[in-house]
Amino acid sequence: METIGSPLLWTAFAVVVVLALLVDLVLMRHGGPHKVTFKEATWWSLGWVALAMAFNLWLWWYAGQQFGPEAGNRIGMEFLTGYLVEKSLAVDNIFVFLMIFTYFAVPEEQKQRVLVIGIIAAIVLRAILIFAGALLLAKFHWILYVFGAFLLLTGIKMIMAAGQAPDLEKNPLLRWLTGHVPMTRGYHGTDLSILQDGKRLFTPLFIVIVMIGVTDVIFAVDSIPAIFAITDDPFIVLTSNVFAVLGLRAMFFLLQGMADRFHLLPYGLALVLMFIGVKMLLIDVYKIPITLSLAVVAATIGTTIALSLLRPQKA
Template sequence: MEFLFTDWLGTPVWFWLSFVGIVAALTAFDLGFLHKEDKEMGIAESLKLSAFYISIALAFGVWVYFQKTAAFGEAEGMQLTISYYTAFFIEKALSIDNVFVISLIFTYFAIPPKYQYRALLWGIIAVIMLRGLMIGVGAAVVQQYEWVLYIFAAFLVFTGIKMLFAGDKPMDIEHNPVVRFISRHMRVTKELHDQHFFVKIADGKTGKLMWAATPLFLALVVINLADLVFAVDSVPAVFAITTDTFIVYTSNIMAILGLRALYFALAAMVHRFHYLKYALALVLVFIGAKIFIADFVLGTKFPPLLSLGVTAGLIAGGVFYSLWKTRGAEEPQWPAGEDEGAARRHVQELTDGKAV
């Protein structure tokens, strides 16, 4: 039992295990009870489930406050709690951009809505492990070389400025090297097989049953690749807020856990958040710049409550301005002018000569 109270990366082992238990329980409840059968999720259900996940994340922040306060005192506990909420809101806002990309991926591979939720769930399980690896490496580097934070900060400022002036460039799935590699070196079916990622099919020459991937698996791979791209921005952003590994990881995962629930509501109205990307760009610039301001101007840490207020204000402003500016706008078709049949032809082109 003594092992449970030893510190690992600045936080007792029992608190890490408790968080892992919460994530595992939520995932099992979601997959095994709420969505035992594959079905299309409506907007109302999506919003209710998303509100449930956000409530869990906010309540977890209160638990973080009591645990960190007990370990480091009132002032430090409050500062780390504010850092958790700031990181959570940033990651949640950045995930709205993910929704557009995920919607594009599902459209490209002609994945029906009733199978999308399960694919998202398994994708998020993979993301939890990948983010853990990235954050673990990042924490080790920052602990050994603290000056790396300045590189993170400069990268965030550069990325934010680039986002402000960059146009809308859709993800090029057709020429994605990983998708091409899988489709050329693995057997991939031209059609879906319900919610299965792999199925056994008969070889065209020998008639022998062999394993083959489905378009749902290809979609899952591309979704995880897209998340790695987004993580390049979000992980440094959180490290710029706090170097506490537990706060960095839990805020990321809590925001991502509710993404699959929020997806179905946002996917139907993602075009209404067009101007949010500019607010997110300003958030990245602010988070990066405050490190230089704190060290070279203030000579002390940037006030965490002010940081949370500026971050929340920018994100809220971006959301409300987007909704006001796009009122009455019709939902665009993506890819433009394509239907399910056209999307399926994309898959057939990728898997041409490889499926039976």
């Protein structure tokens, strides 16, 4: 599989991600368990976006120096488009996270810990899925058509299901966990399990972390094929994915009080998936320019957000 990922690029990327996570964890621990304010979430969100854009700028410059200005522009645009797609699809994750937190009545001060664990798990999981996908695409080109059809059908399904809240009571994983895992009735601080009368009991926090992890697996199955329609370079796919995921915690706290205001966004996300699915299906007939893809994704998400704000959902 062809990639621009040199040892220098992979090392630089790994260093940036590890340092960013360490800073995030240190500051979170320094602040202690607390309710994240809208102002704090806004600054963190802007910081994660700024970090991603700084990496994009450096990648564009480096690729331009190594492979020429045309290649640098293409690589920079591929990263930016992939980042925007993954960031947009991450919003759907957040809506489901909100539902899970509400269902289990997770204390505000514990939400940060759950999300940090979820983000670290998501990075590891997505790295595995991305490299597996890249290897499959390198050997079997026809898998692109499978991905394309899957995304198109997923988009159609999302449109049909838009406006309908998923019923956690019917979730098979949750039903199995609550039926087979011995649980405490309430939370015990940050503990995932406790010993009670010589028996190991798991707290609801453990169930929440499992549900968050499984949710990310499900959404990764949608989002990773989507970015392979933008580029088949595993370095760009992974870096844009990881930078989008890094800001998930801050985005959650930014949107948790505003989710109802973006009631039309699921339609926009569905249209993006359908567009990318069609792009994949047409790959050998007509390759849609990356600039057009970026414009379509940005315009679709921006329009549905604007319409959601202009036409609030009726109570």
